[in-house]
Amino acid sequence: MHPKKQIDFVKKKIKQKEQPYYQAYQVLIAEADSALQAEDHALADFNVPGYYRDALAHRTNSKSLQTDAFNAYACALAYQLSGKKKYADKSLDFLMAWANKNTKYSNADGSLVMAYSGTAMIISAELLYNYKGWQKKDKEQFMGWAKNVYRKSADEIRNRKNNWADWGRLGSILTAYLLDDKAEVAENIRLIKSDLFHKIAPDGHMPEEVKREANGIWYTYFSLAPITAASWVAYQADGTNLFTYQENGRSIKTALDYMLYHSQHPDEWKWFQNPHPGKPGSWPGNLLEAMYPIYKEEKYNAYVKEARPLYYPTHHFAWTFPTLMKPFLTFD
Template sequence: MIKKLFITLSAAIMSTFFMVTQFTLAPTAFAYPHPGGLYSQQLIDEVKINAVSSNPWKIASDTLIAKAKWLQPEMPSAVATFYVPAYYSDPAAHTAASAILQDDVKAAYVSAVAYVLTGNASFGNKAIDILNNWAYINTDIGGDDSSLVMSYAGIGFIQTAELMLNYSGWGAADKAKFKEWVSVVFLNKVANPNKLRTNNWGTWGLFDAISAYRFLDDSPNVLSSITLLKSKIDAQIALDGSIPEEVNRGVGGLRYSYFYLAPLTAAAQIALEAEGVDLFNWISPQGKTIKSALDFLLYYMQNPVKWPYYSNPTLPTATEAWPYNLFEAMSDYYPDPTFAAFASTRRPIMETGHHYAWTFPTLMKSGRSLVSETFDGMPIGAAPTGWIVTNSADSSAVITSISGNEDKSLAISDTNTAGASLVHKLFPTQSNIVTAQWSFMEQTVFPYAKFGLRSGATFATEIYTAGSNLVYRDASGTYITIQSFATNTWYTIKIVANPMTKTYDIYVNGLLKIANAPFTNPVSSLNSIAFYGGWAPTGMVYINNVGVMK
């Protein structure tokens, strides 16, 4: 009896242990951090601090809060079947039908951002009321332009939900219903059918899909979306940066190019934040890049008379945010000061009402930029404002305009074989990765002009012009050729410097030339970018568009 009892108890204990062990070892459900995607909690916290007194965040925040208050009376107006007529068949009916969705998205998204920045529950409740209304009522998407409008406007609901997911005022049943709407309506009837198209419908569909899958914590489908995004970059962007499907669309070629790139770049941000895949700096198998497409668009936005596809292309009106919102956002990803300079004329930028990719680019700036200099606002003949200039006899560093237009640059001149000019710009000390970019040009060969990042007075990275070659100096003092260069030609150099590994990568005109070059001097932090005329040789070097980013 005792033996039988012992066996019975042992079996019970083992059974209990097995069940507990099974429960303990069972894998937990995967979840991305929320909020996330476009705007992480870390970024939101940074913006809260900056919005107190620092511009452009403060003025952008004030503008947003005022709009959120103005939108408080907005009543949700979801429909069971969302239908929008084709624009080119009936523009007025298209606009009216679109507004049913667009007005609700605007009120929800603006209110959600206002809530996460202020904690004001009235903003949070407004956002949730609208999300719930569409989740419970909308069950279908009609034909014609219905899925396109839901794609480029309805994505704002996903971004709203991402911000509000942890809000205590959003009940579990309502959250579940909204997630059901995302899966059954938004993904199945909008995002997934559209994402395979090769024009802007496709990039909006892909942005929709990767955002929705991230919101639903579906990592496998986020990863498959990243694969599709790579294929779009490789197949749909031309080597010159144009978007063939969009540039040939008559008078709207510039706007449609923007309308393709806005969701493409927003999808790239989701890929970076969710899975650590950096497509902003990725070079496709055929040599295509996002940056080349942005450069192409910016050039023709600034030079529309040169647009080769159609005379007098449509440009934004004085009140429209496109494509300023795109370049404001992209100034957080590339150390290219021309992006921020272009966008700054429209700050604070907020794109609400029509489509929702880069909606709050001024407000939600990350503050990664350390130096952003085009020299364009400085008087010709003067030393560069905000830079420290040290000249020896017969050397100088002044603002000039080579072609006599508004595009100014810094000219470093040296006619003294025993002297030089050093120009440097300080930034807060950085011990993590720093990316720097600048353009240079020599009209005649100026041997041993030097460019680099410094720690105090010590150059960590040293790149030189040596005859007709670009070279870098390694830790042993050896000069190693990067590539040749031609006079009277601008070259853009980018370096990605890592004080932790004391190495840096060198890019020329967007192409990686040297990986893991050793620091010339093994410093542990960086705090300035510097340009130096050769000590013994004489000559002149022009510097332009200097950017440094952490």
């Protein structure tokens, strides 16, 4: 998710105190400093019932992983950008708490929530992979958890029709990249290509996601966030450029444009009256902030510029620090 060229590029911007990078870095450090005081919430069984069956247990157990994953990510990224070992060591505390305690996920939403929240754990491990303070035995323990628990949850859902598959593929390709499993990287790219133009209609709407009544714009975002993040990982892994992949006018960009337009004009959303449109400083702002460097689309920039620096610290982790860690296809 964060190649060395990107990290070196951002470190240079921070050293020069160039905005908005420097302000975004200060936000990251504040979050990492807060995480230094936090304890883990690892669960042996990540048991997440369906939201509409038991909302309290769904939220409580989901938050255990979401909080720890974000803290691990913030600390791992802070270590890479600052070089301070205290952040790496704290990130490892969160990673190893789950690797040592968590052995399974369960119930109706266990696989999905682990897939979309645990992405940050895998990204953190990638950021810390060469950290000398990560003991070999502990690293092997974490890689076992990543393969046998986390990736299992992702692979279990990656053939679904809607956003479940998208989060499954992101989790699976992240883990495959971490484990240097080239065959599984290729398989996830194949899966993305196999149904991208079923997921995206000619006008840009996403048929499986607009069904979700007032939350149709949210679910469109919730599908595009992992699709674009998995496409970014694919590009880093073997140079496959899914951002320009298109067929009969259908592409990731047409879906992004459709989502943005209706976020700004929710009254024109034909799928349900009064949909929730999101905000520049939250979703879909974080996604559009990430996609602006990819597509150089000025309307994406115009939508988010007053909300910078953007970061998304909760629930799911695809484009978590998009102002700080901009995904350029080339870093000059």
